[in-house]
Amino acid sequence: MERRVRLGLALAFCACLGATCEKQSDRASLAHVHDVYASEFAETIVPATGASCVSTPLPEVAAGPPAFEKTLAAIRELQAKPPEDEAVSAHLTVLEGMVYVQSGRIGLAKSALPDVQAAAAKLQTATGLDARDALLARSFPYLVTGWERVQALQASGQCAFPEESPADLETAADGIRAELASERANERLASSEADAGALYLATTAAIFYVWDDKIRDDGCMRTSTEASRACRAIYGTKYLERGRDLVAQNLPPACTASPPASGCDPSLARYVDWYRFLDAEVERHD
């Protein structure tokens, strides 16, 4: 690598002698952003333990710079000299929004919301299909709503929510579901093996439904078993089924077969896991 660096520097110097020095290529700068993001993602994956209900307390948040700080710095640096293609800028906008959502900076996510939504129009592909970034941009308001609520519930330190209303979670999940339905109806979704954006959103919505179902279950806690059952009978497994079906709708048939078919792409493992879990939960309730 040392030789490469030396050679690169020599060539860059030669190029600078002949003309004005060019800025680093957009591809290289964007690749750098992605590398930094992947690296910070690996460092900051937060276990979703729901730890408020267990005897071991939540691990304290480590002191230090906020999550994805280097990624955000790299995005800003690249945006300062905007890439030639506006689709690349739009991609960065969406990535920035997703960084805010995943790292719990909901205030920043909300302030980025108009830009992220506007980015969707610039993320058209040559095939006419909507790819991951466009799908994330279109569903971004629902993502913000859902993540905000989930993070607030987690941060409360409570494990049961008998007095909470799951309305906003349902709204968020339903919003994503409607977006995906519209995309599907307009035949703008690629296959899941080619683009997992829809599947990621479907699974996210399914998790919002899981929270919805949990809050409703907590609201049905009664001293009498019969009273609890009667309360739960009103909604049953409706939300879990919605989540399961939404994930299934976006999975290739090979992945929903039982037992799983060999043709199921291993890159979809996370979503297949969620589908099977939701299916088992519905069965358990039945």
Added chain:
Amino acid sequence: MIATTAELALVAVTALLRYRERVDEILALNEAKRSLPFQLPPAPRKVDEHFQPMLAYFASSDVGRAALVLHGLTQAYDAVCTAPGPPPQNEVNRLFHLYFELAEIRPRLLAPNASDEELQQAAGTGPSEQMRLAYYVVESHRLSRNPALTRLLLAAADTLLETLGQNAGLFLSNPKTRAFVETLLDEFAVKHDFDDEGAERIVKRLLGSAAIAAFEQRGRIPEQPALKALAGAFGDVYAELRKDPAVDAADFLVGLTTERSFDRLVSTFLTNVAGDPSFLSSELVAREVVAATLKDVAKNVPAIRKDPKALLGSLEVALAVGADHVDPILRRELGGKPLATAVLGALAAAVGEDARANDLFARVASGEIVADLYAIALRTVAANPGSLETEAQLGPFATGLVTSFAGALSDTSLRDALGVETLRAVVSRSLAALAAHPELLARDHAFAGRVLEETLRAVAPLVADGVTLDDLLGVVEEALRASAENVDQAGLAEPFGAVLSALVRSFAASGLRALLGSEGRSEALRGALHAVLANPALWRGLAHDGHVGAVIDGLVSASMGAGALPLSAPARVELLQRCLLALAQHGASLLDGKLEPGDLGVLVSKALEAARAQLGRGLDLDLVPELAGAALALYLGRPFSLHPLEASKVAALVELALGRT
């Protein structure tokens, strides 16, 4: 058709380079569709199913009731139990916390079994960031939907621009390097139509290394570079290994290409090897050898698969030796494999076996050392095609060769004296010295190990005493070269060891470090080696009688004292060398028992004292070493008693010696 497609592809890459600003845009768009990891929202825990068991626990269990009182939750419990509808949130949560802790219950996470805790643990231990994050990755506009050729065209243009900048076009306009790109595209996009990121990564690395090598070697590239063989071999290997679920083909090949020594291998293909006309006609054979070796190592030789330096070094060796010996190496097969592949397999097995038994050897025998051993093995096989042509012959040969070197490193005190890195350098240089004598290795492959062992043991203490590594290596190389060139090689190891050990001990005892310096001491050691070579039987005899130490001590003391003559350090070293040589030529009387070994030093000292009187009478300081050697030779030819010492006899001896100088 294939050629046409590849040619068109080249035209396309050339066009892409011409409009490089647009290429960047296209590539940036492509990069924007890269697979990226995204987290899913955290999942909740299921607690409602514990509600009634919790109430029952606090109602019926003594521990539960006591705990309620102890934690001041009696009222909360009552409030929850008497709530007509949903229980109050804060109270129920306080009770849940207490209950879960007392009953040691962990409510289940409403998420798949592959929990994030497990995944996080896996993420910390996965083999690469890419694999660690695979579970979290959200694909976008996956490249599998793009034709392989288009992807590789872009990858090729990107790599050339990234590596060569404005000179990228030259790489394609030069027919010598253009053929390589053509072969790459042909192998990876036309012939096999690889449809994955692994192929793209391999192509980018191969092309990047070739671009660097071409830039650095410009002006030295032959008309028909052999680089095509490398591209073809990588294509063949990737095609086959992709079918094997036990091997991560892309990781294996990309891992190889990211090694620094890979650039050197590419450079070898681009220049040295390709310059050999017999090799050029055997390009396809070379491709098969490289491909077979890579496949064999990936599937069957884990020790080398995990050691890319050893593998790349070995490939370089196979090509270099193969180019020199096309028929005996490249074209031959053994056990259904190319001979070069079979030799590497046999060698790796032998190295693995010895490494298991010898910790020091295990630490030394990696990377370049394996390649050095392989070079010796291949050259030996090439020099002795008749005697090493079956598997039955090859196995013992490889084992013997490796074991002899492992044996040289069996003395663990060497590690303390020299350190692993120094030992590695010593072994590497020793192997290089031996590679020039393959015919002798085939005859007795164990002798090299013996010489190395004796020499290292003798001279290792000098390193702690300030002798530089280069000087030490010089002595070791000299010993090995001398042994290899001597017909009596089998008998040299012992006298080498004895004489060098005695010299080293004597240097230490005499406190000559400051006087001679590192160079002087190693020069003296080399002189001793020559003296041994001049008459190995004499030194073996002296060693057998236990006289080497006394002889050497006496001569070192006399030479360094120099009879109080103002001799320079190099002159004193020369004096010692001449005395040792005189001893080799005339010292048979020592073996007869007619002389006391310690008398030689006395004689030389006295002769040097007597020589002072001759200064300006036909003698100057430059002639003193020669005079001392001549005097000792005369004395050994016609010895006389030194007890008591008669000054007149010594003076006469010196005068006689002066007449001969």
